[in-house]
Amino acid sequence: MRAVAIGVVLAVLAASPARAADPPLALAPLMAALAANGPGTVRFAETKTSVLLKAPAESSGTLTYAAPSRLEKHTLAPRDERFAVDGDAVVIENAARQSRIELRLSEYPAIRAFVESIRGTLAGDLAALRRYYRVDLEGTWSDWRLHLLPSDPQMAELVQKVLIGGAGGEVRRIEIFEASGDRSVMTITKPKDRG
Amino acid sequence: MSARRGPLLAWLAFVAACAIVAAHARFTADMSAFLPEAATPAQRLLVGELREGVASRLLLVGIEDAEPDKLAALSRALAKRLQGRAEFVYVANGDAALAGADRDFLFSHRYVLSPGMTPGHFDRGSLAAALERGYEAFASPAGALVRRYLPADPTGEFLRVLAGLEGEARPPTYLGVWMSGDRRTALLLLQTAAPGFDLDAQQANLALVQDAFIAARDEVGASVASLERSGPAVFAVRSREAIRGDVRRLSTIATVIVAGMLLLAFRSIAVLGLAFVPVATGAFAGVAAVALGFGYVHGITLGFGVVLIGEAIDYAIYFYAQRSGGEPAAASFARIWPTLRLGLAVSVASYSAMIFAGFPGLAQLGLFAVVGLAAAAAVTRWVLPGIPVRAAAPAGVDFVARLVPRWRWPLKRRLAALGILTALCAVVIWFERPIWDDDLGRLNPVGAAEQALDKRLRDALGAPDARWLVVVSGATEDAALEAAEAVARPLAALVEAKAIGGYDSPAVYLPSARTQAARRAALPDDATLRADLAAAVAASPFKPDLFEPFARDVAAARVAPPLERSRLAGTAFGLKTDALLVRRDGRWHALLPVRGVADPAALAARIAADGPAGAAVLDIRAESTRLLASYRERALVLWGVGLAIIVALLAIHLRSALRVAQVLAPIAGAVAVAAATLLAAGTKLTLFHLVALLLVVGVGSNYALFFEREPSDEDERRHTVFAVAFCAATTTLAFGLLAWSQVPVLKMIGGTAAIGAAVGLGLATLIARGRG
Numbered sequence: 001m002r003a004v005a006i007g008v009v010l011a012v013l014a015a016s017p018a019r020a021a022d023p024p025l026a027l028a029p030l031m032a033a034l035a036a037n038g039p040g041t042v043r044f045a046e047t048k049t050s051v052l053l054k055a056p057a058e059s060s061g062t063l064t065y066a067a068p069s070r071l072e073k074h075t076l077a078p079r080d081e082r083f084a085v086d087g088d089a090v091v092i093e094n095a096a097r098q099s100r101i102e103l104r105l106s107e108y109p110a111i112r113a114f115v116e117s118i119r120g121t122l123a124g125d126l127a128a129l130r131r132y133y134r135v136d137l138e139g140t141w142s143d144w145r146l147h148l149l150p151s152d153p154q155m156a157e158l159v160q161k162v163l164i165g166g167a168g169g170e171v172r173r174i175e176i177f178e179a180s181g182d183r184s185v186m187t188i189t190k191p192k193d194r195g
Numbered sequence: 196m197s198a199r200r201g202p203l204l205a206w207l208a209f210v211a212a213c214a215i216v217a218a219h220a221r222f223t224a225d226m227s228a229f230l231p232e233a234a235t236p237a238q239r240l241l242v243g244e245l246r247e248g249v250a251s252r253l254l255l256v257g258i259e260d261a262e263p264d265k266l267a268a269l270s271r272a273l274a275k276r277l278q279g280r281a282e283f284v285y286v287a288n289g290d291a292a293l294a295g296a297d298r299d300f301l302f303s304h305r306y307v308l309s310p311g312m313t314p315g316h317f318d319r320g321s322l323a324a325a326l327e328r329g330y331e332a333f334a335s336p337a338g339a340l341v342r343r344y345l346p347a348d349p350t351g352e353f354l355r356v357l358a359g360l361e362g363e364a365r366p367p368t369y370l371g372v373w374m375s376g377d378r379r380t381a382l383l384l385l386q387t388a389a390p391g392f393d394l395d396a397q398q399a400n401l402a403l404v405q406d407a408f409i410a411a412r413d414e415v416g417a418s419v420a421s422l423e424r425s426g427p428a429v430f431a432v433r434s435r436e437a438i439r440g441d442v443r444r445l446s447t448i449a450t451v452i453v454a455g456m457l458l459l460a461f462r463s464i465a466v467l468g469l470a471f472v473p474v475a476t477g478a479f480a481g482v483a484a485v486a487l488g489f490g491y492v493h494g495i496t497l498g499f500g501v502v503l504i505g506e507a508i509d510y511a512i513y514f515y516a517q518r519s520g521g522e523p524a525a526a527s528f529a530r531i532w533p534t535l536r537l538g539l540a541v542s543v544a545s546y547s548a549m550i551f552a553g554f555p556g557l558a559q560l561g562l563f564a565v566v567g568l569a570a571a572a573a574v575t576r577w578v579l580p581g582i583p584v585r586a587a588a589p590a591g592v593d594f595v596a597r598l599v600p601r602w603r604w605p606l607k608r609r610l611a612a613l614g615i616l617t618a619l620c621a622v623v624i625w626f627e628r629p630i631w632d633d634d635l636g637r638l639n640p641v642g643a644a645e646q647a648l649d650k651r652l653r654d655a656l657g658a659p660d661a662r663w664l665v666v667v668s669g670a671t672e673d674a675a676l677e678a679a680e681a682v683a684r685p686l687a688a689l690v691e692a693k694a695i696g697g698y699d700s701p702a703v704y705l706p707s708a709r710t711q712a713a714r715r716a717a718l719p720d721d722a723t724l725r726a727d728l729a730a731a732v733a734a735s736p737f738k739p740d741l742f743e744p745f746a747r748d749v750a751a752a753r754v755a756p757p758l759e760r761s762r763l764a765g766t767a768f769g770l771k772t773d774a775l776l777v778r779r780d781g782r783w784h785a786l787l788p789v790r791g792v793a794d795p796a797a798l799a800a801r802i803a804a805d806g807p808a809g810a811a812v813l814d815i816r817a818e819s820t821r822l823l824a825s826y827r828e829r830a831l832v833l834w835g836v837g838l839a840i841i842v843a844l845l846a847i848h849l850r851s852a853l854r855v856a857q858v859l860a861p862i863a864g865a866v867a868v869a870a871a872t873l874l875a876a877g878t879k880l881t882l883f884h885l886v887a888l889l890l891v892v893g894v895g896s897n898y899a900l901f902f903e904r905e906p907s908d909e910d911e912r913r914h915t916v917f918a919v920a921f922c923a924a925t926t927t928l929a930f931g932l933l934a935w936s937q938v939p940v941l942k943m944i945g946g947t948a949a950i951g952a953a954v955g956l957g958l959a960t961l962i963a964r965g966r967g
Binding site: 048050051052053054055057059073075079081083088092094097101104106107108109110111113114154158178180182 | 330331333334335336337338339340342343345346367368369370371736737738741
């Protein structure tokens with residue numbers, strides 16, 4: 001009995017703070033939770049399936065975000081490639097080929113379509129997201145999915161949908177559905193086990 | 196026919212004839228007529244470009260005073276309304292939909308445009324390497340960039356062509372349209388069909404843009420947004436408006452004042468009306484002469500010409516002021532005509548210098564003034580005396596005659612004083628060296644605010660004024676393109692060495708036939724390509740058959756007709772090629788603007804050593820300055836000749852060195868004082884100051900000649916003093932008013948002539964005869 005009682009108390013103790021912190025799933029609190037994350041680096045593994053390719057292309061690396069507008073995707077395997085966005089400036093570097101391309105995000109809707117979705121989500125900036133996408137949210141607080149449908153016709157020509165999944169204030173998965181039928185899935189893990 | 200009616204009828208017939216010619220004359224407003232005729236081929240090219248080159252047809256448009264999102268919408272709406280109109284050859288606002296034509300052009304001609312098309316570029320090994328690179332690019336974060344083009348262009352020729360253009364400065368975009376970095380100005384670039392010098396067409400174009408903008412504003416719902424326009428044509432149209440407005444306003448005031456003075460002095464409506472008859476006849480004759488001589492009349496010629504022959508009003512004043520009560524007209528003329536005739540001859544000698552000065556505009560002005568003055572003098576001599584008017588002695592003669600100082604010094608001492616004054620002024624002029632302002636921009640009658648706006652829009656559009664040009668030529672368009680390709684090699688080396696930032700060439704968009712053929716020759720036949728491609732694809736991560744569009748495009752490119760200039764029409768590259776590949780004097784010139792010139796000497800040396808024969812490096816700023824300076828030197832020489840003719844005329848007529856000196860001294864003094872005053876006030880002299888100084892010589896010679904004449908009695912002396920003082924007062928007033936103009940050109944001419952006329956009168960009194 002005693003053990004049961006302690007078990008119940010523990011269970012209540014364990015569950016109730018979580019419940020209390022779990023607001024009903026809505027855009028505003030979710031965005032606030034995402035915005036509270038601050039700068040950080042996560043690991044990603046990406047699988048790109050394309051009608052052009054015999055087999056899916058796999059890659060992995062790190063993803064770094066710093067508010068309000070810096071985003072860096074550093075692919076480490078199979079090739080070292082760095083893709084950095086700061087505001088409107090994009091730099092693409094290939095270490096092996098020693099190539100460096102600089103361009104302006106606003107001139108390349110194909111790139112902007114997914115950059116703004118990831119950057120806007122990591123920033124928790126609903127206004128920025130809504131500038132480029134129709135935003136729909138489904139799921140629960142611990143397993144939500146953000147559907148981003150490009151509203152800009154230029155972007156919509158290239159990207160059908162960006163689907164971002166996460167738990168609480170953490171982004172776990174980014175799926176990009178291109179209009180061409182190509183699709184890429186990026187799963188995100190924390191490099192260290194922090195909360 | 197009576198002796199009185201004859202001249203009158205002849206005059207009527209002459210005016211009628213002039214009116215008919217004038218009515219059929221073609222009037223233009225081509226401001227570039229005031230650009231010098233160029234001596235060297237490089238200068239001819241420069242002037243030709245300024246006159247009608249593509250740069251003269253560019254219209255820079257800025258939209259401001261609204262939210263960035265609204266600005267973008269306005270930019271789109273405005274571009275949509277202007278596109279497809281016959282008045283505009285090219286409308287660009289950065290919109291991808293508009294840039295689509297450019298993109299399509301580059302893509303469909305990638306195999307003749309790409310510098311990568313060398314022999315062996317499409318063999319099996321190269322294709323395999325290209326597919327590996329293509330896969331890396333596709334799998335990379337930038338994959339979206341290559342995804343669309345990969346199946347048709349696995350070797351990335353299109354991207355290579357694009358990369359060749361990447362170095363160019365392009366304006367930033369916001370929501371897909373060009374917008375300044377601070378997002379306060381949406382930018383558009385228009386090219387008009389009409390050449391820049393066709394000011395009437397350009398004015399209509401500006402109105403069209405304005406109307407389209409207002410409609411776009413209503414459509415978008417941004418009622419406070421404002422429109423800014425700039426460009427050479429805008430400058431020209433605005434300055435014409437400003438000149439017209441000021442001339443109309445100030446000349447109306449001047450006419451009213453002069454008419455009032457005439458009325459006050461002569462108390463006769465008839466005299467008032469008749470005083471304007473010589474000058475009006477002169478204007479008619481001038482227009483007719485210019486129309487016959489040049490085939491067209493410049494609007495500016497008319498405006499300034501009437502100013503220059505304003506001296507003709509003086510003729511009538513000399514005539515009426517010298518008529519003492521009841522004297523027959525013939526007797527009055529017997530007295531003043533020799534003097535008037537000599538004054539006319541001096542003015543004609545002075546103005547005829549302009550006919551040979553080298554600016555078509557100034558040549559017209561010179562012809563207009565010479566013919567106009569001659570006609571006006573003839574009318575004064577032969578027509579006015581035949582028209583009976585109540586010959587009242589002018590009022591205020593005694594008052595004016597008392598007002599004008601009478602010098603007690605001996606003549607020689609007065610001449611010495613004039614000489615000292617002139618010498619002092621010469622010293623001032625000497626110390627103010629350099630006295631010439633050869634900046635072509637200063638001749639541009641556009642205010643600082645408008646120039647600042649132009650600079651702002653240009654900077655925002657990333658289209659700064661090209662200063663350095665490499666020019667190569669050829670007998671044909673294709674030869675010029677080959678020369679451009681040849682000169683690109685040393686230029687590329689200079690870019691590598693960081694001596695220059697970069698360059699542009701028409702051969703980038705339109706390679707020479709030889710280069711096109713060489714690139715096409717690098718395309719393998721269909722069977723070979725398909726076999727090599729299949730092998731390369733099999734070893735790649737790409738699906739088989741993916742590159743079918745590539746094989747198809749290569750096969751099509753092998754048999755495609757050569758890329759010709761007409762295919763570039765309607766793209767940004769057509770606009771560029773129009774600007775950079777031009778025909779002048781029967782030869783074709785390719786212009787390669789060079790930016791970021793860190794080391795001009797290295798540029799010149801390298802082009803001279805490694806460039807094709809005849810390649811020239813042109814510093815546009817220096818060249819245009821040199822052009823103006825050389826023109827001015829020629830003008831000075833011609834005016835020297837004019838001066839020699841004046842001295843000869845006076846010598847023949849006056850037959851005495853002392854008398855010649857007596858006439859010349861106050862004229863020289865007036866010119867020297869006017870020039871020294873301007874320089875001391877910090878104004879550097881321009882061509883327009885020289886024109887005004889010519890006018891000073893013209894009116895000043897009349898003053899001096901009348902004062903130099905020995906009067907028969909005190910009454911005549913007083914009438915002469917009155918007439919000259921009256922003329923000087925009207926001239927000073929009329930030109931003094933022009934000095935209040937906002938238009939720099941009018942200000943220069945007005946101020947200089949007013950000072951010169953007033954000083955000319957004062958100094959002429961020093962040599963007056965008839966000390967009573």
